[in-house]
Amino acid sequence: MSAVLQSSEDVLPTARRFITEQRVVAALVGLLCLALLVAIALPLWALLSKSFLNADGGFVGLANFARYFATPALVQSLINSVMVASLATCIVVPLAFTYAYALTRSCIPAKGLFYALALLPIFAPSLLPALSFIYIFGNQGFLKDLLFGATIYGPIGIVMAQVFYCLPHATMILVAALALSDGRLYEAAAALGTTRWRVFVTVTLPGARYGVVSAAVVVFTLVVTDFGIPKVIGGQFAVLATDAYKQVVGQQNFSMGAVVGMVLLVPAVLAFLVEQILKRRQVALLSARAVPYAPRPERRRDAALLLFCILVGGLVASILGVAVWASFIKYWPYNLSLTLSNYDFAEFEPDGWQPYFNSLKMAGLTALIGTPVIFLGAYLIEKAQAAALGRFFAHFLAMLPMAVPGLVLGLGYVFFFNAPWNPLGALYGTIAVLALNSLAHFYTVAHITAVTALKQIDGEFESVSASLKVPFWTTLRRVTVPICMPSLLDIAVYLFVNAMTTVSAVIFLYGPGTKLASIAVVHMDEAGAIAAAAAMATCIVVTAIAVKLLHLLLDAVLLSRLQRWRVRTG
Amino acid sequence: MRRWLLAAGAAIALAFGSGAADAQQRTRVTIYTALENEQLAPFKQAIEAAVPGVEVVWVRDSTGVITARVIAERENPRADMIMGLAASSLLMFEGMNLLEPYTPAGVDALKPAFRDSAPPATWTGMDAYLGVICFNTTEARRFNAPMPATWQDLTKPEFRGRLVMPHPASSGTGYLMVAMWLQQMGEEAGWRFMDALHENMAVYTHSGSAPCVQAARGERVAGISLDMRGARERTQGAPIEVIIPAEGTGWDMEATSIVRGTRNLEAARRIADWVATRQANELYSRFYAVVAYPGVTNTPANYPANAEARMFPNNFTWMADNRERILAEWSRRYESKAAPRN
Numbered sequence: 001m002s003a004v005l006q007s008s009e010d011v012l013p014t015a016r017r018f019i020t021e022q023r024v025v026a027a028l029v030g031l032l033c034l035a036l037l038v039a040i041a042l043p044l045w046a047l048l049s050k051s052f053l054n055a056d057g058g059f060v061g062l063a064n065f066a067r068y069f070a071t072p073a074l075v076q077s078l079i080n081s082v083m084v085a086s087l088a089t090c091i092v093v094p095l096a097f098t099y100a101y102a103l104t105r106s107c108i109p110a111k112g113l114f115y116a117l118a119l120l121p122i123f124a125p126s127l128l129p130a131l132s133f134i135y136i137f138g139n140q141g142f143l144k145d146l147l148f149g150a151t152i153y154g155p156i157g158i159v160m161a162q163v164f165y166c167l168p169h170a171t172m173i174l175v176a177a178l179a180l181s182d183g184r185l186y187e188a189a190a191a192l193g194t195t196r197w198r199v200f201v202t203v204t205l206p207g208a209r210y211g212v213v214s215a216a217v218v219v220f221t222l223v224v225t226d227f228g229i230p231k232v233i234g235g236q237f238a239v240l241a242t243d244a245y246k247q248v249v250g251q252q253n254f255s256m257g258a259v260v261g262m263v264l265l266v267p268a269v270l271a272f273l274v275e276q277i278l279k280r281r282q283v284a285l286l287s288a289r290a291v292p293y294a295p296r297p298e299r300r301r302d303a304a305l306l307l308f309c310i311l312v313g314g315l316v317a318s319i320l321g322v323a324v325w326a327s328f329i330k331y332w333p334y335n336l337s338l339t340l341s342n343y344d345f346a347e348f349e350p351d352g353w354q355p356y357f358n359s360l361k362m363a364g365l366t367a368l369i370g371t372p373v374i375f376l377g378a379y380l381i382e383k384a385q386a387a388a389l390g391r392f393f394a395h396f397l398a399m400l401p402m403a404v405p406g407l408v409l410g411l412g413y414v415f416f417f418n419a420p421w422n423p424l425g426a427l428y429g430t431i432a433v434l435a436l437n438s439l440a441h442f443y444t445v446a447h448i449t450a451v452t453a454l455k456q457i458d459g460e461f462e463s464v465s466a467s468l469k470v471p472f473w474t475t476l477r478r479v480t481v482p483i484c485m486p487s488l489l490d491i492a493v494y495l496f497v498n499a500m501t502t503v504s505a506v507i508f509l510y511g512p513g514t515k516l517a518s519i520a521v522v523h524m525d526e527a528g529a530i531a532a533a534a535a536m537a538t539c540i541v542v543t544a545i546a547v548k549l550l551h552l553l554l555d556a557v558l559l560s561r562l563q564r565w566r567v568r569t570g
Numbered sequence: 571m572r573r574w575l576l577a578a579g580a581a582i583a584l585a586f587g588s589g590a591a592d593a594q595q596r597t598r599v600t601i602y603t604a605l606e607n608e609q610l611a612p613f614k615q616a617i618e619a620a621v622p623g624v625e626v627v628w629v630r631d632s633t634g635v636i637t638a639r640v641i642a643e644r645e646n647p648r649a650d651m652i653m654g655l656a657a658s659s660l661l662m663f664e665g666m667n668l669l670e671p672y673t674p675a676g677v678d679a680l681k682p683a684f685r686d687s688a689p690p691a692t693w694t695g696m697d698a699y700l701g702v703i704c705f706n707t708t709e710a711r712r713f714n715a716p717m718p719a720t721w722q723d724l725t726k727p728e729f730r731g732r733l734v735m736p737h738p739a740s741s742g743t744g745y746l747m748v749a750m751w752l753q754q755m756g757e758e759a760g761w762r763f764m765d766a767l768h769e770n771m772a773v774y775t776h777s778g779s780a781p782c783v784q785a786a787r788g789e790r791v792a793g794i795s796l797d798m799r800g801a802r803e804r805t806q807g808a809p810i811e812v813i814i815p816a817e818g819t820g821w822d823m824e825a826t827s828i829v830r831g832t833r834n835l836e837a838a839r840r841i842a843d844w845v846a847t848r849q850a851n852e853l854y855s856r857f858y859a860v861v862a863y864p865g866v867t868n869t870p871a872n873y874p875a876n877a878e879a880r881m882f883p884n885n886f887t888w889m890a891d892n893r894e895r896i897l898a899e900w901s902r903r904y905e906s907k908a909a910p911r912n
Binding site for chain 1: 606607610611627628629630631632635645731739740775776779780781782783784787788807808809901
């Protein structure tokens, strides 16, 4: 190890080095705190304060909230949101649980393929399933008779599209929860002749209950705060997210928009708190003596679960496929011949293909800037010794976006960056501010990924380099970053894909010439050009999936080159 | 690793640098507009050809959104000009002192109704648009919905849940219809009519052309919508009739103004001059049947023949003065019933 770290030009004179390194850490932590304050805390503060001000900026206390709750239409949206979110949660969680159960506790074939199928919706903007369901169950939908005369425009359509959109998030959580289990419990149950149902109720479910609650919380929050689906398929059924849009964009009533934002924050913060409390109460399931559970083939169970997975996975792929197929149709439903003309976006959208390239630019920028910043931030918080208070504060700020829905953060950005007093106002409407917003929106998950990767690296590296008088940045560059390369890639791809598909945060923020692809989908749908909207959504999906495939390829290359040290030779 | 970063940095610099260099040479004029999407590219091209050294940057949204946005930004205006916005909205801005007075060269050649005759002139008319009914005959047969000849016909039970119109707060077409019914029937009868209409309405859309597209695709039986969209959808092969009821229909004028406080006043004035030219009006007439310049006509295929005759005598000042009151009342009556209906 000393050979790796010892390098003459890196070693500074002892006296100077010690002070310099501490100062560098302190300065970097300070910078990180400042950046997180601007990107996360101040916009939220702007939103909070705006909800207590009237249109002219005077303090009115709770008057805006009083007016909100005195307006029947707005209260109705609150009820609608809670109802739709509860319904979607009740459908998604059992569905995802069964799916995850099949993937972890059965012997069905092609588990990798089925897992990939369930994750597909992650690569699509939430608008896409809504567009698909219009083609499937709309008044001219090819399966509309299945609805027995009910309309897809409203709660039915919203819930169906949300189930599609939330499935991967719930599945990922539940696969993780079910993958960990102590095989000894099942052996004991088998030895005692316990019935399979009893084993499920007394062993499997309790073991996964935190995963189930966590999945339910995530799905509920996602549905309440999603804007794309109710916008496209909600009809006259108003929900909180569309209200926020109507107040801010439609009527430019910023105070009322801020109140809706605050109301939207409530379920998200509650959900976040519930999850934190549960996490604290969770005891380690796996003791050192645990034996990993290995499912044994069981023909009837496996056949039933395989059928279930084919059904669910097939449905997910078909719903995605419908949007892609519809994007090639000439004039639904009267002329079903295929055409490329819906991809000629200049016909439907003032900027033509520009929004797509804007999205690429924005997502690329988010990944390229976000990855090093988040990783360095996580490194400082996790490994540095100095500036303890600053590091604690930075960690708190980094965890904050988890509880803040994108729509709320977007509103905060409008109020903060558009304020006349703000010198950063020049950034308003630029690609830079869109990228900053996306970065802030997705900061927490990326941060946790980086912290997890860093925790796996022994602290000895830092101790050894300190005793060898090598500054931390050398260790970081020569040891930590190469080891963490796969996680860095994960973070970059996560940021890119999410920045590419997000709509609820950026819908308020785009400016002249910086409209994004997902916003163009909303606008084309608004104008009735639903086929072109499906075409743009298809472009987003294809790009996101292509980036993910590239990631898998790069990962394989990296593992064989940079990670060669993991393999013991000679 | 370092080489990678260098390459990535170079790529970013290239991506952003190329745009910046181009923009420096020309004056960027930010124009807020409610023109239809497909019009923006040809308009930009025509303006930039006619006024050298200018780069047009559009901010496009529906009439209601642009109107609300201009009012919200009045302390700190971000637009240099407003183009293709309802005259009733511009009259409202004039009352709030948000517009820069300017009389474009050659404005005298325009039809009198399209000129701001009350000095100082703040707006220049471009074209007129009116509300029509797009009626899908294929779908109508399925539900036995009779072809509407009057506005009252749309309140028949056969249209229940199969009718669609634009939201008057966000769409200019929506507001001109509501304003027409109220002016023509009188306030009390007008609201009563809209109460009945509301019972049949499946949805109020954000945009003024979406209702016709939805009717054209059979998603709804009838849509109250923008005239030109009706002609266009029919020409593309949709089984629709474009109907203007016998009582006449609402209309508004699209016009251009310069925003007070613009930093690009000189460029904005030259663009305003272009707006009043014959070439500009020939461009409008590619998209609108009725334009400001006398003698420039280009009635598109399938455009209702009786359109100009059936434009009811609209009072723009009334539309501007009563806009906020009417929209508040409309919202009170029809937005609280947010539950879906069939």
